[in-house]
Amino acid sequence: MAYLIKNAQAVFSPTQADATDIRIRDGKITELGCQLQPSTEQSEQVIDAAGCVVWPGLVNTHHHLAQSIMKGVPGGLNQNLNDWLGSVPYRYWPKVTPELMYHAARLGLYELLRSGGTTCADHHYLYHATTSPELEDAVWRAADELGMRLVLCRGSATSVGSHHGMIEHGIAPETIGQIIERLDASRVRYHQDGGDAMRKLVVAPTSLIHSSDPDGLREQAAYAREFKLGMHSHLLEVDFDEVASLKKYGKRAVDYAGDCGWLGDDVWFAHLVHCDDYIIDRLASTGTGIAHCPTSNCRLGSGIAPAIKMEQAGMAITLGVDGSASAESGSMLQELNLAWLIHRAVHGPDATTLEKALSWGSRNGAELLGLHDVGEIKVGMAADLVLYDINQPRFAGVHSPLTAPLMCGEPVSVKYSFVQGRVVVDGGEVCGLDEAELTARVQESVAQLIRS
Numbered sequence: 001m002a003y004l005i006k007n008a009q010a011v012f013s014p015t016q017a018d019a020t021d022i023r024i025r026d027g028k029i030t031e032l033g034c035q036l037q038p039s040t041e042q043s044e045q046v047i048d049a050a051g052c053v054v055w056p057g058l059v060n061t062h063h064h065l066a067q068s069i070m071k072g073v074p075g076g077l078n079q080n081l082n083d084w085l086g087s088v089p090y091r092y093w094p095k096v097t098p099e100l101m102y103h104a105a106r107l108g109l110y111e112l113l114r115s116g117g118t119t120c121a122d123h124h125y126l127y128h129a130t131t132s133p134e135l136e137d138a139v140w141r142a143a144d145e146l147g148m149r150l151v152l153c154r155g156s157a158t159s160v161g162s163h164h165g166m167i168e169h170g171i172a173p174e175t176i177g178q179i180i181e182r183l184d185a186s187r188v189r190y191h192q193d194g195g196d197a198m199r200k201l202v203v204a205p206t207s208l209i210h211s212s213d214p215d216g217l218r219e220q221a222a223y224a225r226e227f228k229l230g231m232h233s234h235l236l237e238v239d240f241d242e243v244a245s246l247k248k249y250g251k252r253a254v255d256y257a258g259d260c261g262w263l264g265d266d267v268w269f270a271h272l273v274h275c276d277d278y279i280i281d282r283l284a285s286t287g288t289g290i291a292h293c294p295t296s297n298c299r300l301g302s303g304i305a306p307a308i309k310m311e312q313a314g315m316a317i318t319l320g321v322d323g324s325a326s327a328e329s330g331s332m333l334q335e336l337n338l339a340w341l342i343h344r345a346v347h348g349p350d351a352t353t354l355e356k357a358l359s360w361g362s363r364n365g366a367e368l369l370g371l372h373d374v375g376e377i378k379v380g381m382a383a384d385l386v387l388y389d390i391n392q393p394r395f396a397g398v399h400s401p402l403t404a405p406l407m408c409g410e411p412v413s414v415k416y417s418f419v420q421g422r423v424v425v426d427g428g429e430v431c432g433l434d435e436a437e438l439t440a441r442v443q444e445s446v447a448q449l450i451r452s
Helices: 065-069 081-087 089-095 098-115 134-146 164-169 176-190 214-226 240-249 253-259 277-286 294-299 307-313 332-347 354-360 363-368 401-408 435-451
Strands: 003-006 021-025 028-033 045-048 052-056 058-063 117-124 149-154 199-203 230-235 267-271 289-292 317-319 385-389 414-419 422-426
Touching (some): 052 401, 058 098, 058 267, 065 089, 065 117, 065 435, 081 089, 098 117, 098 332, 098 414, 098 422, 098 435, 117 134, 117 230, 117 414, 134 149, 149 176, 149 230, 176 199, 176 214, 199 214, 214 230, 230 253, 240 253, 253 277, 289 307, 294 332, 307 317, 317 354, 317 363, 354 363, 354 401
Parallel strands (some): 003 045, 058 117, 117 149, 149 199, 199 230, 230 267, 289 317
Antiparallel strands (some): 003 021, 021 028, 052 385, 414 422
């Protein structure tokens, strides 16, 4: 299907700042300009973008979609990360069926879409010795149905180790043989190469320090690099990672990661809150990336990742919403807004700009995930676009319309959204999804978790 988007109030484009119109053909942006006319050679649908600003689709580099049915669990509301893990995600993890996983994934992806997200990297860690493959299949299915790009970061644990959540709930880890065998099955079935792939698989042990052994980490790194898969994990969200690494391995956490093959330009870590200059230098010099998750880090009281120092050292900053059990909004726009604000509060008003925050949440994220044809509005790029309707009272007083959604934050209204040139939000409605049905299924899922 070909489209002509016309009459936008503003378009966030690095190549044509005055553009108001965008032509889409075969999933790509083929023309930018003003007063473009419908093609006489090919049928195309005209989208009236009057009152809208057009951004590249937002790219979420760290999520836990399973947690979408674990929001606001009372026992974990005021706990730190280590205690919260036992009270919330690991308490419910063994009770998540494929059906519950499907509804949780749909909810999480729906929330991303309605905030402007078009790509989700889901750190899916619901794997143990007897895990059913249908749990993972449910995530792929939900993304396919909603038309979103999915990067499934396949979690794993080879030992209980010092992982508080696994210890408390007696979760039996996989063997390294099971991990590699199951990874390979997923790779063959789902993974796509290319800079505009709709599906990518990533090797992603849930914790390098607390539930993985060195040999297993090295074997997973070797597998990832053999098949050119990305590598992802959590690191230094709290200082317990550093304490445990020194105690168990006699090395700082970042050095342990490096010794196990887990630093490089094909690796990124979520959080990286507790980083000093030495850690930042090691990460930057190896090209290792970050998924900055400010909302979750605030919610759990973990701290603020030194993203400004990291960027100054040469690291590309990307943004993730983390799981909705510790960042209940599930909104990419929330992350952009808070990332823009929180570093200004610490470092002053010139620490972050609106344009920088938007790049963190779009182009930087796409590059980190290997989606090199995604994340910018320019000719030749994949048509992943979001049209925010700012013709509303709360935006009427804004003097800078292009960045109004980021400045004003939630709630926003996504009028249209495209992924690979396909409409996934149409007139404010998420395609292929009945909101009332989704609400009912999620409410039933939460009630089932509470009963079990």
